[in-house]
Amino acid sequence: MTQEKEDERLDLEAAYSVRTPAENAALYASWAKTYDESFAAASDYVFPQQVAQVFHEQGGHGPVLDAGAGTGLVAEAIAARKTCLIDAFDISSAMLSVARSKGVYRKLVQGDLTGKLPFANGSYGSVVSAGTFTHGHVGPEALGELMRVAASGALFVLTIKAELYETRGFGAKFGGLGAQIYDFQTQEVPIYGAGAQISHALDAGVIACFRKV
Template identity: 60%
Template sequence: MREEKPDLDTAYALETPDDNRALYAGWAETYDATFAQEMDFLMPGHVARLFDGHGGDGPVLDAGAGTGLVAGEILRRRACDIDAFDLSAEMLAVARSKGFYRRTIEGDLTAPLPFATGSYNAVVSSGTFTHGHVGPEALDELLRVAAPCALFVLTIKTEHYDTRGFAGKFAALSPAITGFETVQLPIYGPGATGDHKDDQGVIAVFRKA
């Protein structure tokens, strides 16, 4: 396992779950200030607005919850039960301290999920489906733990949507999902600086059939 400086370039270069754990263990306490605020991170707000606009309701699974940025934005708009699931115990500890979640569960989205079939009325995710983190193979388990008609709002880095197989995966899942749409939006706001300030993200919105 290699030790890395906590920054966006290092996050995009991650290769293994152990790499993820190592990076976020050292970044968790400062993540909100040194990344979300400094980069004017917009995706949690985008996800929450789409969730609210499509009538999302709990219980919600926040897949790759990190420090709880999406949950905070959702709860500003409507009250609902949200569970956090993340690979990093340290990030979950920060999320837990905010009081947003019904439960916080440590685990790997690329493995079988520790939830009963049909447990959630919605699944949201921001910043998790990208290179070095989680690929489209995780969608099958997320669909399994979702109830019929459950709402999904998931962000995917635009440059990875086709190259990492997300477009093909959604096409293959078409019999199992309804109302599929994508929206492309900026990941960062006008306060962002650096090489990634103009990066774009795709948000996939759909319901389980």
């Protein structure tokens, strides 16, 4: 199969159809080398820039955990605005290999966000994520561990596919955190920019921003 044909197969529909961590890792192992061009650039994917902008506006600081870091698009966008220590965590070693080449991370760790994270309590001053809480990927069950590894006062900036916010229980999960978080706010934003030429071009996302008590 030519690279062009392979890239046609590795699209959003394929990403949204994965159901297990193993399927997720297999998909991105195949997609990693061309992800930035065949998906992010081609679809005018603006989620990473939006996360970085909110992070900057809210005074986010390091060390930062980039949860579901992929090829490092969020860290690149943050690094373009300010200098801080950022660690990558992702299920795909192939995606992390691409991210490593960009030189924006302190360290890169492979693992599953739905399990126990290999970080000590209170390790991070901020937690960011773009494109991870979506179809076929990670649900609200991961928030408990992300809260554990965040320090008191840590800033969270997380994107969630808008149509899943209530149906997958994200709204209920945030509500259940209650007194564990403060300054909670959400905003609905486009996932793709004006240049998107894909079937999901009009899809919306939610950016959830809050701090840990």
